[in-house]
Amino acid sequence: MNKNRAARVQSPEAVGMERQDRYFLSYRQIHETVQQLARRIEATGFDPDVIVAIGTGGFIPARILKTFINRPIYTVGISYYGLDNVPKATPQTIQWIDEVERKLAGKRVLLVDEVDDSRVTLEYCLKELLSHGPTEIAVMVLHNKNKEKRGKLPPEIRHYFAGREMEDRWICYPWDAEDILFHEDRARAME
């Protein structure tokens, strides 16, 4: 899901944020980060039966991951934001996996999202999924923001994979780019 959404309403410029306070990441960098994550996951011996992508931020990382770890992808859709783009106190499910969730019993699940920001979404999803008796759930995120976390990882979570540790800055993902040429140029300049 897009944790940047609320902030997008107040654009980075509007809150006085300079370009250098943002990370611009190219599709190539994202692809390479996922590939590296797949290698790290395999190296631990954690072998998921299914991938669960948190929508919509996890869709692209999960689909790239499937190239390296070929498992079925289920999706769950969650949003913190109402139609007015104002954050809500608790996540709203957009789509849940319903009968699929019951199929998670006895399975090793790899939960995928793009960024671990406040960790509230991850905690919410993990608690929901854990209640359906999977053998194990591991977490994979492209980026973990180093900041105080309002959410907690449940103690059952033994594997947590973050592609990169990031300072608590605004992350501009390529799929959010309204001008992809500008975006990729900025990403190249920051490498």
Added chain:
Amino acid sequence: MNKNRAARVQSPEAVGMERQDRYFLSYRQIHETVQQLARRIEATGFDPDVIVAIGTGGFIPARILKTFINRPIYTVGISYYGLDNVPKATPQTIQWIDEVERKLAGKRVLLVDEVDDSRVTLEYCLKELLSHGPTEIAVMVLHNKNKEKRGKLPPEIRHYFAGREMEDRWICYPWDAEDILFHEDRARAME
């Protein structure tokens, strides 16, 4: 979904297919194709309430589309291939949208996939979704392969958007790349 899967088992090299018989597409090209599609969709006046992505091929196009047409994304997972990667006679649902499907009643739906190959997947999904009483369903695919189609678009479908018309060649999508640098180089060389 990955209609190339069965062919991947028999690699293009194995069946004597030369590199020039394949299309290599970069992430940037995909992003730009989605952006152009969004403009064309808006120009027709078709204003979807929800996006439904066919997994897993539709995940990335749908997520990029959301940047330009910001609607909730639901996903349906379908596969023609069993665990043995042998095509099945009929699609197997991986994940269906269940109670969400019932929410499609009275809604304008934009169904998204990466490629219209045999059209069988599209026909299957469209018939299923149409049975739940949406106001309208439109189709968006990145690429339409010009070939004889085994599936048919139901007569209810008034809008069909294909980003590019392609000859019936193997399409190499960037998210399937095991070596993204090589892939993007090839895509650049083909521009």
